[in-house]
Amino acid sequence: QKEVEQNSGPLSVPEGAIASLNCTYSDRVSQSFFWYRQYSGKSPELIMSIYSNGDKEDGRFTAQLNKASQYVSLLIRDSQPSDSATYLCAVTPNTNAGKSTFGDGTTLTVKP
Amino acid sequence: DAGVIQSPRHEVTEMGQEVTLRCKPISGHNSLFWYRQTMMRGLELLIYFNNNVPIDDSGMPEDRFSAKMPNASFSTLKIQPSEPRDSAVYFCASSRGTRLGVRVVDSPLHFGNGTRLTVT
Numbered sequence: 001q002k003e004v005e006q007n008s009g010p011l012s013v014p015e016g017a018i019a020s021l022n023c024t025y026s027d028r029v030s031q032s033f034f035w036y037r038q039y040s041g042k043s044p045e046l047i048m049s050i051y052s053n054g055d056k057e058d059g060r061f062t063a064q065l066n067k068a069s070q071y072v073s074l075l076i077r078d079s080q081p082s083d084s085a086t087y088l089c090a091v092t093p094n095t096n097a098g099k100s101t102f103g104d105g106t107t108l109t110v111k112p
Numbered sequence: 113d114a115g116v117i118q119s120p121r122h123e124v125t126e127m128g129q130e131v132t133l134r135c136k137p138i139s140g141h142n143s144l145f146w147y148r149q150t151m152m153r154g155l156e157l158l159i160y161f162n163n164n165v166p167i168d169d170s171g172m173p174e175d176r177f178s179a180k181m182p183n184a185s186f187s188t189l190k191i192q193p194s195e196p197r198d199s200a201v202y203f204c205a206s207s208r209g210t211r212l213g214v215r216v217v218d219s220p221l222h223f224g225n226g227t228r229l230t231v232t
Contacts, residue, residue, distance in 0.1 A: 036221075043226050049220050099160050105154065
């Protein structure tokens with residue numbers, strides 16, 4: 001079993017729809033959770049970070065964390081063509097400079 | 113904030129040659145990470161440093177790979193000798209701890225633009 005697993009893509013949604021990206025992790029003591037966006041040929045960039053159970057909203061993005069289920073998700077509302085990218089889930093097992101383990105990513109395409 | 117600076121952006125070399133990748137982390141960040149990304153294996157952590165000290169090098173593929181961080185503002189990843197299977201994009205990233213209430217949690221990674229290595 002991989003340490004961090006993401007729902008297999010590619011994922012295609014029409015413009016204006018909600019895109020839902022999912023991630024599960026195996027290490028129960030994980031403390032920090034991140035979603036990165038990576039455009040083709042570019043480096044990953046942070047979209048959201050979440051540390052506590054529940055929802056965290058930032059603009060059109062909402063991250064949801066459920067530590068009991070070892071599950072973290074990212075919702076993108078009102079999807080735009082510019083959201084088309086690969087989304088990477090990253091999990092850090094402990095505090096203070098622990099290493100992040102990345103999922104394989106889910107490629108999202110938003111069709112105009 | 114100049115961001116994480118990596119050099120070179122592209123490197124094309126022949127099998128057997130030595131390759132050195134360079135990284136300057138963001139000032140004030142105390143952790144530095146080297147990742148490798150390929151289509152087949154995704155983003156893999158090779159090694160990370162905390163306060164210039166290597167903490168975990170379990171991801172380094174083999175003895176041909178070595179990394180150093182002589183000071184807080186510079187790190188190198190060296191491959192000697194290089195092989196075609198080393199072809200990948202190599203990312204350097206830095207981060208610092210963030211206080212969240214009474215806890216110190218990991219802040220997100222800030223990635224450099226990467227070095228695209230091609231070994232022929």
